[in-house]
Amino acid sequence: MKTPTDFDVFRTLSAQLGQNRLRVQGPGGNTSLKDGSVMWIKASGTELAQAEEADIFLAVDRAAALAEAHGKSGDGSCKATVLDPSCTLRPSIETTFHAALDWPVVAHTHSIATLAHAVSPEGLDAARDKLSGLPCVCVPYAKPGLPLTREILARIDPRTQVIILANHGLVVCGADVQATSDLMEDVEARLALPAHDTAHKPDSTPPTGFDWADESWIARDATALRLVTGGSYYPDHVVFLGPALPRSDHAGNPPAIVIEGEGVALRDGATPSQKAMLRCLSDLMARLPDDWTPQPIGTAAEAELLNWDAEKYRQALAARA
Template identity: 70%
Template sequence: MTIDTSILTDDFRALSARLGQDPLQVQGPGGNTSIKRGNTMWIKASGTELADAERQDIFVAVDRAAAVAEAREQAGDGSCKSTVLDPAISLRPSIETTFHAALDWPVVAHTHSVATLAHAISPDGRKVAIEKLDGLPFVMVPYAKPGLPLTREILAKATPQTQVFILQNHGLIGCGTDVREVSEIINEVESRLALPKTESLYKVPTMPAPAGLHWADESWMALDEAITTWLAGGSYYPDHVVFLGPGLPLADHDGTPPAILQPGVGILLRDDATSSQRAMLKCLSDLFLRLPDGWNVEAIGEAAEAELLNWDAEKYRQALAAQT
C-alpha cells in the first residue's frame, strides 16, 4: 500500500513543533495534531512529543473511515490501533485519534494550554471563558476520560461550524480548513483567555533535601495555603495523574512519588525525575501563577484518577516517557 506522505506538509509540522515547544501550550508528550485528506489521516503517535515534529517521524497514518467507525462505536475498541495503514510501524496512534477522525475539519490541533486550563479547571473560570469567547464558533465540553468517552462528549456538542472546543479539566481543541486557519484561531483563543502572571519571590530552602531529592523551582506553591490544599486534595487534568500521580503526596512512600509536597516549606522533586514529570510540575506552577484571586478549582475526582492510572493506553505512554 502506498501511503500519501504529501499530506504531512512543512507548515503542518512547523505548527505542531511550535505548539510542542511552548510549555504554555503543550507539556512533554501531551497534546496532539492531525491533518487529513480523503481517507488518510496523519496524527501524532502516542508518547511522542510535538516539539520533535520537524526533526523526527512522530506521526502515524491511519485509515480515517475505520477510525470514524471506532469513534462512533461501530467497530474496534476505540484505540484505533487496527486503523494504522503501515502494519510494520511500531508506534500507536494517539489515544485521542477518534475525535480527530470524527471532526470533519482537515486540520485539528489539541493542546493543554495553560491559559485554557486556568479557566477550564475552575467553575468561575468557565463562566468567564464563555464571555471571553463570545462570537467564536465555540463550545464547552464536560470532562471525560480521554479516548472514546471524551469523543462521545465532543460529538454530542459539536456542530458543523464548531472550530473551538474548551475541554473542562483538560485543554483546547482548534479546528480549521488549513494550517493557517488553525494557527490563527488558536492564537485568538489564547489572546482572549490570557491571564496576567503573578511573580513568585520564593527562595529555595537552605535546609538540605533528602538523598535522591532536591527542592524544585516550583516550590513557591507550598507556601500558599489555598494552593497547598488544592495540590494535596486532587488532580485537575489527565496528564497530571499520568505523570505525577493523583494529587501531590505529603510524604514519600516506597521511593515512588516523583514530587512530594511539604506545606510551608517547598516541593521535593526526585533527581531522576523524567522530563515529562518535570514539565507537569512546571505546568502546575505556570497555571497557579495565573489563576485569579477568588477563583475556586475543581478536581477530576478519585474515580477519574483511578480510570487513568489503570488504563493500558496511559501505561504505554508512561513507559515511553520514562525513556526521556
C-alpha cells in the first residue's frame, strides 16, 4: 500500500523515541500518522526502536477505528480495521485513541519524566503548573485500550495537544512530524527531574538461577524498596514483570526479585522486554521527589492486565524477539 510523503520522517521520529529508554521501553509506546482516510499505526508487540529497519506499521481504516472508539462497532481491538487482509499482525491496543485524536501525527510514550509526575497527586499538580500555557489535559488511570480512550474523549477538546495519562505516560499531537517532535521536546524539558546516583553492585552470590541486576541500588534504598514491593505504578510493569517486585522467588517464576539490603536479582533467561522494564522502574524511582506519594494502580487493575488476551498476545510477541 502506498505510504504518505512524510512517512520516512515519521519512521525516523518513531525510531528515535524507541531508542531512548527515557521515552520508550521495549515494545511500549506507539505512534500514528493519518493520511486521509488511512491511519498508519504501530503493530502490537513490535518496537518503535525498529521503525526504520522493520515493517512495524499497519494501515487501518480510520473511520472504522473511530467507530470502534465511539462504541458504534467492533470490540475496540480494531483488528477488523486493518486494510491488508493478508497481514497477521494486530494494530496497537491504543489504536482507538489515535483514531479519535483529530491531529495528523500522534506520539504516545512511556516517558520517565512524565511517569515521575503521573504516579502521584503531587506530581500531577506539579505537571499542570509546569505545562501551563500548553493545550494540555490530565487523564486518570484507565485500562489501556477502549477504557482509556473513553477517559481521553471525556476530557479533550479540539485544541488539546498534550495529554498526561496518570500512571501510564504521555501523548503528544501535532500538525506534522516536526511540530509533534518540537512539542514533545518542550514537554520533556519542562518535566525533567534530576536522577540520584544508582551505582551499586552486590558483592554477595545471587540466588541460584539469577544474576544481580544493574538496578540493584533499589534494594538498599529504603524508599525505593518500599515503593517497588508495595505495588505496580504503570501497565507495562505488570505485563512484563508481574505485580510489584516480590521479595523472594515463588512458583510464578517472577523475572526479578528484590532482596532487601543486597540487590535486585534478575532471572537467567529474562527477556529483553523484562530487562527494559526493570531499567524503567529504576529510572523512575531515581527521579521521584521525596515528598511525593506515588499511588499504585491497585490489585484490581493488575488482575485486568494479567488476564487480558491483548496483553498476553503482546507478551508472546515480545518473548520471541
